[in-house]
Amino acid sequence: RNIGVSVAKGDYMWFVDSDDFIKSNCLNYLKNVAASKYDIISFYAFLFGETFSLEEYALTKYDLKNDKRFYHAANVSSLYKSDLIINNDIRYKSEIAYGEDTFFSHEIYSIAESKKSIDDILYFYRKNPESVMNSLQYLNRRVRYANSTIKVIELLNNGLKSGRFNKQSSE
Secondary structure (H helix, E strand, C coil): CHHHHHHCCCCEECCCCCCCEECCCHHHHHHHHHCCCCCEEEEEEEEECCCCCHHHHHCCCCCCCHHHEECCCCHHHEEEEHHHHHHCCCCCCCCCCCCHHHHHHHHHHHHCCEEEEEEEEEEEEECCCCCCCCCCCCCCHHHHHHHHHHHHHHHHHHHHHHCCCCCCCEC
């Protein structure tokens, strides 16, 4: 993701994982919302497993239940103004194995001056039991996760103490 940030050319950035997908034609919709020059545009994401396919979605054979939705604290369900990331040198922390997106979100949301929330599902997040994050080959993942959580808390605490996360912003 940091390499993507370093080569990005557009006015906005959106982090889309390779095993997920986005709602059909949502980019035109987001382009119109972005014309209002919001720093962050957030929307719903839908959590699904291997049983839900793009074809099923296209044929509207799947009920998008509220208990499978999550919102804009996630990087995948937010569109960020590129200048906000680049000018404030916000990057994913490579020393954090898990939860690096949580810290990234806190950093960027704390400095954004304008935010827009959309009440629509635009992102479909695959929870893959075979992924690196969920694989049994990483027997020490709980330790790594705990260490990463401690690191995120330390970084957030340092950000609060330094005043980095104290900026107020509105809708």
